[in-house]
Amino acid sequence: MTPASARSPTRVHLRHFSKSLPMSLLRAREAVMRHFRPSLRRHGLTEQQWRVLRALATVPDIEVAGLARATFLLGPSLSRILQDLEGRGLIRRAASPGDLRRGVISITAAGAALIETVTPSSEAIYRAITQRFGAEKLAALQALLRELEEAVADLDTALPDDEPQAALPHAGKAVR
Amino acid sequence: MTPASARSPTRVHLRHFSKSLPMSLLRAREAVMRHFRPSLRRHGLTEQQWRVLRALATVPDIEVAGLARATFLLGPSLSRILQDLEGRGLIRRAASPGDLRRGVISITAAGAALIETVTPSSEAIYRAITQRFGAEKLAALQALLRELEEAVADLDTALPDDEPQAALPHAGKAVR
DNA sequence: CCGTTTCGTTTAACACGTTAAGTACTTAGC
DNA sequence: GCTAAGTACTTAACGTGTTAAACGAAACGG
Secondary structure (H helix, E strand, O other), rough: OOOOOOOOOOOOHHHHHHHOOHHHHHHHHHHHHHHHHHHHHHOOOOHHHHHHHHHHOOOOEEEEEHHHHOOOOOOHHHHHHHHHHHHOEEEEEEEOOOOEEEEEEEEHHHHHHHHHHHHHHHHHHHHHHHHOHHHHHHHHHHHHHHHHHHHHHHHHHHHHOOOOOOOOOOOOOOOO | OOOOOOOOOOOOOHHHHHHHHHHHHHHHHHHHHHHHHHHHHHHOOHHOOOHHHHHHHHOOOEEHHHHHHOOOOOHHHHHHHHHHHHOOOOEEEEEEEEEEEEEEEEOOOHHHHHHHHHHHHHHHHHHHHHHHHHHHHHHHHHHHHHHOOOOHHHHHHHHHOOOOOOOOOOOOOOOO
16 A cells, blocks of 8 residues: 655655645545445446436436436436446336427336345445544535535626636647 | 426435435535636646646656656556647656656646646636635535545455455446 | 566556537427 | 427547556566
C-alpha cells in the first residue's frame, strides 16, 4: 500500500488542489463504492445495472424516462443498459398502449431473484459503513449534500448559463 | 424543465433508494460539475484533462504514478490522457534517468498558457458556488467527506476484503 | 551472468458519461 | 389529411472508468 513514488522531491503541494469540492466528492464516493463493486461484480452486475434493477423492484413498471430520472442515468446510458438486461432476461419491455413512443419497463422473476441474491451482502456493507462513520454524521452529510445540490441548482437562474462569451470556434484541435 | 412522465401512476416510492449514500454523492458532484463543464469544454478540455494540467502546474515535473495519485485517475485513464495532451503540445514527457521505466511529465508553455486562459472563469464559478452555499457549510461538508473517506478506508482492515465466498465462476453471461 | 520476479507503464476490452444526431411516433396548424 | 413541430427513445462518436493482461526495465537469486 505504500506509495511507489516517495522519492522524487517534486511533490511540494499538489495537495491543495485535491481539496476542491468536486475532487472531495469524487474521492468520497469512490471510497464508498470500492466496497460495493466486488460484490456486485461477482454477480455479473455493474453499479449502474444494479441501480436499474433496484429501481424496477420498487414499482410494477415504469417508463424509460422515469427510470432515467430515478436511477440518475442519462438516456443513452440507460438505453444500452436496458438492452443488456433485457438480453439477460432480467427485465421486460413493452410499448405503452396509446403512445407507442414510450417504452414501459418491468422486472422479471429472474431479475427479482437476482436482487434477492445480491441484497444481503449489499446491505451488510452499507450497515458496516453506517456503523463505522456514525448514523448521525451520515444524516448530517446527506443533509449537506442535498442543500448543496439545491444551492448550485439555483445558480442556473442566477447566472444566464455560464458566461458572457461569444461562441468562438475554439482554437485547439477540439473536443470532438 | 417539467418532467415528462407525470402521468403514469407507477411512481410510488423510488425516492427512498435515491437517498443511498453513493447516489447522494453522485448527485451532488454532478450538480457541481454541471457548472464547470461548459467552460472547460469551450477550451477543448475534459474535466480529467483539466485536473492533469492543474496538477502539473504546481510542480516542475512529476512521475506518472505520482500524477495518477494527485489527480485521482487510474493508470490506464492517465496513460490515454497523457498521450492526448502530449499530442496537443500541452505537456512534455521524458524518461527518468536511472530508471527508464519511469516517465517524468512536465507542462509546456502552451499548457501553462491554456491554464491561465481557463482559470478565471473556473474560479468565478467556484466563488459563486461557495457564496451561494456558504463558506462554513462548505468547510463542514469537506470535513465530513474527509472523515467518511477515512472511515470507510478502515473497513478494509476490519473485513478481510468483502465476504467469505468461494471464487465460483458466476453463472450469468458475465461481466467480461 | 542468466533466469525469475517485481515494478512502472501501457494496451486491450468492455461498460458508462456526455453531447449531438437520428428515428419513430404524436400532436398541432392549416 | 398533410405537413410541420414536438416528444420519447435510440444510435453514434469519443473520452473516461475499470479490470486484466502485456511489455520493457530493474532487482534478485542462483
